[in-house]
Amino acid sequence: xxxIVFMTFTVLALTSCCNAPKDEAPWIVxxxxxxxxxxxxxxxxxxxxxxxxxxxxxxxxAAKCGWDILYDQNFExxxxxxxxxxxxxxxxAGDRTTAEWLALxxxxxxxxxxxxxxxxxxxxxxxxxxxxxxxxxxIETIPEDKxxxxxxxxxxxxxxxxxxxxxxxxxxxxxxxxxxxxxSSNYYKNVSQAxxxxxxxxxxxxxxxxxxxxxxxLNSQLVKDDSGIHERVWKVGxxxxxxxxxxxxxLEKAEAVAAEPQKxxxxxxxxxxxxGDLKEFxxxxxxxxxxxxxxxxxINGFIEDYGDVLGRKxxxxxxxxxxxxxxxxxxxxxxxxxxWFEDHSPINPAYRKPEVKGVSAKVITVAMLxxxxxxxTPIGINLPNADWxxxxxxxxxxxxxxxxxxxxxxxxGNGFSEEFVLRAEDRERMKKYGKLADDLHTDLHECLxxxxxxxxxxxxxxxxxxxxxxxxxxxxDLFGLYYLGDEKMVELGLIPSLDVAKAGYAKYLMNGMMTQxxxxxxxxxxxxxxxxxxxxxxxxxxxxxxxxxxxxxxxxNGKTYVVVNDxxxxxxxxxxxxxxxxxxxxxxxxxxxKALVExxxxxVDPVLHKEVLDRYAALGIExxxxxxxxxxxxxxxxxxxxxVKISYPANYVEQMLxxxxxxxxxxxxN
Ligand code: ZN
Numbered sequence: 001x002x003x004i005v006f007m008t009f010t011v012l013a014l015t016s017c018c019n020a021p022k023d024e025a026p027w028i029v030x031x032x033x034x035x036x037x038x039x040x041x042x043x044x045x046x047x048x049x050x051x052x053x054x055x056x057x058x059x060x061x062a063a064k065c066g067w068d069i070l071y072d073q074n075f076e077x078x079x080x081x082x083x084x085x086x087x088x089x090x091x092x093a094g095d096r097t098t099a100e101w102l103a104l105x106x107x108x109x110x111x112x113x114x115x116x117x118x119x120x121x122x123x124x125x126x127x128x129x130x131x132x133x134x135x136x137x138x139i140e141t142i143p144e145d146k147x148x149x150x151x152x153x154x155x156x157x158x159x160x161x162x163x164x165x166x167x168x169x170x171x172x173x174x175x176x177x178x179x180x181x182x183x184s185s186n187y188y189k190n191v192s193q194a195x196x197x198x199x200x201x202x203x204x205x206x207x208x209x210x211x212x213x214x215x216x217x218l219n220s221q222l223v224k225d226d227s228g229i230h231e232r233v234w235k236v237g238x239x240x241x242x243x244x245x246x247x248x249x250x251l252e253k254a255e256a257v258a259a260e261p262q263k264x265x266x267x268x269x270x271x272x273x274x275x276g277d278l279k280e281f282x283x284x285x286x287x288x289x290x291x292x293x294x295x296x297x298x299i300n301g302f303i304e305d306y307g308d309v310l311g312r313k314x315x316x317x318x319x320x321x322x323x324x325x326x327x328x329x330x331x332x333x334x335x336x337x338x339x340w341f342e343d344h345s346p347i348n349p350a351y352r353k354p355e356v357k358g359v360s361a362k363v364i365t366v367a368m369l370x371x372x373x374x375x376x377t378p379i380g381i382n383l384p385n386a387d388w389x390x391x392x393x394x395x396x397x398x399x400x401x402x403x404x405x406x407x408x409x410x411x412x413g414n415g416f417s418e419e420f421v422l423r424a425e426d427r428e429r430m431k432k433y434g435k436l437a438d439d440l441h442t443d444l445h446e447c448l449x450x451x452x453x454x455x456x457x458x459x460x461x462x463x464x465x466x467x468x469x470x471x472x473x474x475x476x477d478l479f480g481l482y483y484l485g486d487e488k489m490v491e492l493g494l495i496p497s498l499d500v501a502k503a504g505y506a507k508y509l510m511n512g513m514m515t516q517x518x519x520x521x522x523x524x525x526x527x528x529x530x531x532x533x534x535x536x537x538x539x540x541x542x543x544x545x546x547x548x549x550x551x552x553x554x555x556x557n558g559k560t561y562v563v564v565n566d567x568x569x570x571x572x573x574x575x576x577x578x579x580x581x582x583x584x585x586x587x588x589x590x591x592x593x594k595a596l597v598e599x600x601x602x603x604v605d606p607v608l609h610k611e612v613l614d615r616y617a618a619l620g621i622e623x624x625x626x627x628x629x630x631x632x633x634x635x636x637x638x639x640x641x642x643x644v645k646i647s648y649p650a651n652y653v654e655q656m657l658x659x660x661x662x663x664x665x666x667x668x669x670n
Contacts, residue, residue, distance in 0.1 A: 449476030512538025
């Protein structure tokens with residue numbers, strides 16, 4: 001997986017952290033439709049050395065300069081729509097309290113959030129709740145010259161917003177359709193799916209046998225015109241030149257203050273933007289993946305191809321970050337003790353690995369988000385994407401702690417905890433230790449869980465077939481759950497007390513048995529393998545612990561609650577199940593694996609399911625979240641930069657209008 005996307009309807013909701021910031025301004029800065037906009041903080045920025053702060057400043061400017069690109073990639077009239085509405089928004093002197101005006105404002109907020117007129121997640125075109133007549137009336141009241149060249153695009157803009165039969169989806173994946181002609185993203189122009197496929201098949205055939213193939217088509221629009229089918233490359237002097245030139249301006253400043261090997265990597269990226277040569281992009285990626293020493297790191301480029309139905313063209317994105325040293329220390333401690341954990345794992349000793357190596361996952365703090373990472377952003381990244389580079393040079397995998405922290409803070413006080421957690425003691429423990437428990441459990445799962453254990457002689461892996469991924473996730477989760485409650489965690493200084501495990505266990509069971517069902521449509525079974533794994537573990541422990549009342553389903557006032565009565569026995573059950581799941585994997589016991597999954601992980605009790613959905617709906621929690629960026633300012637003295645100041649704007653609309661004024665460089669049509 002290249003990108004770890006934040007699950008909507010999360011239960012990451014309840015928690016807090018020991019190093020909470022002093023600033024307790026509201027975390028949610030705006031909410032509209034199905035969206036909440038959150039601010040994130042950049043802890044430790046103030047304590048970075050000056051050269052790193054300045055480097056972040058330059059890279060952050062470069063990240064903002066590509067703002068327009070994704071709009072145009074998403075749909076050819078997005079920039080014209082956005083700018084028309086921005087001009088209206090900043091100049092309209094009439095009544096700004098009417099229902100139609102508020103609907104227009106909401107529509108513009110949604111366009112900013114989705115980088116266009118299609119929903120960022122469902123890809124469907126937004127339905128405006130104001131009329132074309134209203135928009136035209138409002139435009140009439142504003143001097144014509146305010147719109148400049150936009151005046152010539154009025155008809156296209158109105159069609160894009162109001163015609164329900166045009167541009168219905170950004171990304172059509174319905175089998176049987178011509179996926180290009182029915183998708184309104186702007187990666188292909190007048191080209192049918194068959195034409196595009198044969199164009200790139202030809203390119204790949206001409207390069208057959210090359211062990212280091214470039215990512216054909218990654219950085220261009222494919223067009224058919226009088227001169228035939230050809231690529232318009234995104235580079236200086238090509239498509240998107242005006243934005244790329246500004247990005248390069250700031251990258252060159254960054255290059256000047258960066259240290260090796262980063263300096264050389266930035267130079268490679270600049271060369272790639274100037275030439276459009278994808279070999280240069282590969283050179284940059286290899287340098288980037290090998291650079292594990294630079295404290296400040298960044299992504300700036302055409303990276304992920306999810307927005308192209310053919311999975312070839314990449315959306316522009318940017319992310320500037322630096323290492324979260326405290327969190328990295330946590331994964332290092334776990335990794336350094338990998339052998340101890342393996343030797344004490346509650347599984348058949350024959351299936352323990354004699355020699356185990358932990359993986360140390362990097363945790364980062366994000367300082368700026370741009371393009372396809374803004375305002376909605378992934379919480380983890382694994383790059384680069386080219387298979388041969390991954391195979392030969394590896395990949396970098398990071399999780400973004402200050403973003404998950406902000407999500408957590410934003411979810412506090414949303415009523416979730418009061419609604420679903422029965423006992424006050426559990427609520428308090430979750431509030432205090434929930435995030436730490438989540439983080440540690442994830443670390444144990446990722447750094448040790450998946451890598452632990454070994455197969456019996458003659459077993460190749462793959463025997464569990466379609467049940468394999470659910471059982472593998474269960475194995476890693478159980479490893480994490482079992483050790484989360486081990487005294488060793490206190491001894492290693494990773495947790496202050498086993499209360500952290502109690503918080504984690506209560507939360508896990510509640511989620512696995514109940515609250516995760518909020519993400520499943522009524523009448524459907526659980527399909528996704530991580531969700532199946534959580535259900536499997538929770539339901540199995542519930543049934544096995546029934547005689548001792550380890551876990552109880554309590555009914556109060558017609559509501560169901562999951563309550564853990566005996567944390568020690570629950571931990572022992574995690575150990576028992578780990579023993580069995582490891583046996584199933586090691587022996588390739590397909591029938592036993594299938595029985596476990598089918599009995600505990602799939603089928604949903606429709607009555608409980610409906611109850612969860614109703615209780616969730618009553619809370620009115622927005623399913624999607626995104627962010628406003630912090631702002632940075634150079635502090636100069638006698639012509640020299642002496643510091644970089646960070647501030648946290650709390651107004652989504654102001655930030656968007658600020659970007660529109662200062663970071664919008666592309667023409668209306670490209
Ligand atoms: Zn996993």
